[in-house]
Structures are given as C-alpha cells and as structure tokens.
Amino acid sequence: MKGFGTDEKTLINVLSRKDPLQIEVIRSTYERTFKRRLVEDIKSETRSWFEFGLVxxxxxxxxxDIHNLFDAMAGPGTKEIVMNDILLSRSNADLRAIKSAYQQTFRRSLENDVKGELSLKTERHFLIVLAANRAEDSAPVNPQQVEEDVMNIYRATEGKVGTDEILVCSILSNRNDNQIRAVAHTYKQKFNRDLDTVIQSEFSGHMRDALLFQLRHAVDKYMHAAQLLEDSMAGLGTKDHLLISRTIRFHWDRNELANVKGAYQHRYKKPLATRIRGETSGDYQKLMVACVGE
Structure with a gap:
C-alpha cells in the first residue's frame, strides 16, 4: 500500500501495536496525506479474514463496534452473538458513544434497528440495555438491594409457575458487575443453586444466551472473555468472524488482555497464542498472534 509499506508484515506491525488514539491519528493522517481512505485501501489490497482483521x-x-452491529442486523437473519458481544455488560459511557456514532455514521437510530431485529421480550431486554441506566462501576454494593434482587429473581424463576423474564433482564442490565456478583453469591447461599444453572433451565434462545453473558461477565470477566475466545475456536471449523472481533476487542486494553491470557492459560492449560496458531494460518495467523502480543 502506497505510503504504508507494501508488505503485509508492515501492516501487521503498524496496526496491531497501536492503542485506539494512535489508530485514530494514523487513520486521519493517512487520509489527509494521501487523500485516500485507509480502510478502503486495506479492503482493496488484502483479502479474506486477514482483510477483516486489518479493517x-x-x-x-x-x-x-458500530460497523459490526450494522452488519449483524443487515440482510436476512440477525447475528445475535455479535449483538451480545458489543452491547452487553458495557458501561453507560460506552453505550452512549456507540449509539451516537451509529446515528452519525448510518443516519439511523440503533434502538430502532434493534427493535426491528429482535423478538418481543428480547427486544425489551436490549432496549433496557440501550437505555444506559446501569449502575456505574464505582457505585458500592448495596446489601439490601442484593437481598431484594435475589428474592425477586427467585420469585420470577424457580419460585413460580412460568418465568418473569423482563424482571430478571432488568436486574442483570441495570446493576453493575460487583452488585451482580454479590447477587449470584447470595443466591447460591440462600437456595443452594447456581444462578447460572437457574438461567439455563428457566430461559431459552437468545434471551438465555444474553442473560448468561451478563452474569458470567459480572462473575469473572476475564474468564468469561477466555471462554468467548475458546468458543470461537471450539468444535468443527473456527468461527473466524468471532475470533477476530473478540481478539481485537480484548487487545485494545493491554492490561485486560494480559488478564484474559492468564485466565485462558488457567482454564485450558495452554497459551492463547498457541491455540490461535492451531486454528489459523498465513498472514491471518500472524495478525491474530500479534494482536495477543506474541
């Protein structure tokens, strides 16, 4: 690529080692200097999953995030997993930034697009999430609220015939991670059942997956991230789209990445980079391994 070196190695070295601010500077400087769009040049010069990763x-x-969301909702079928990855367990500031950038880029409301893609109760769940009314991470655990949440979840699930899905969605979408972790711990103490197991048995489909995502992220976000990465590689065929988007999402924060790699090693007894090498090849492999700092 003109002005960026002509080989894939340069692209990998330059793009995989920069933080978000540096990437923004590179992109704007490239466009100002060459009067060309960096992303479009990458698309025209590279192919397949290597291209997707570089983009x-x-x-x-x-x-x-916003392009992946848009693509997930465009055309037939909705890639619910992508929506979970991007929208669930995010800070209020993140969600507001995503909604604003989505509107600015696509001239469409993210809430309206979500409404058109999801079934009734799951739609309500995601609209609760998108309202961005989650307790801030700095808010202390409220023991009285923990007790109330535990009893409300019990009454909404195991303690009644039928399940009050929206009540559970509301609790897991509006509490911060520390509060959810305390709720899960107290639920286990009180009813001798893992909240994870309760959700698996009481819910189904996309809503179950979304609630489990929120719960598992809150209980141990690094282990949850490690599991998400493994899920993208486990079974027949690698889910390349998820492997790339998840790896790159975790790579932006080097401290988070180090913790995710540690959790992966602990859980799966092998380094994350080794696992990725076994599932990828060529420049795509080199890019992914570079993104996990190897």
Missing part, C-alpha cells in the same frame, strides 16, 4: 484494527474499537 477491525484500522477502524479502532468504536467504529469497529
């Missing part, structure tokens, strides 16, 4: 990096975390 994710060149867009930076926010633009990558």
């Amino acid at each position: 994710q990096l060149a867009r930076g975390p926010l633009l990558a």
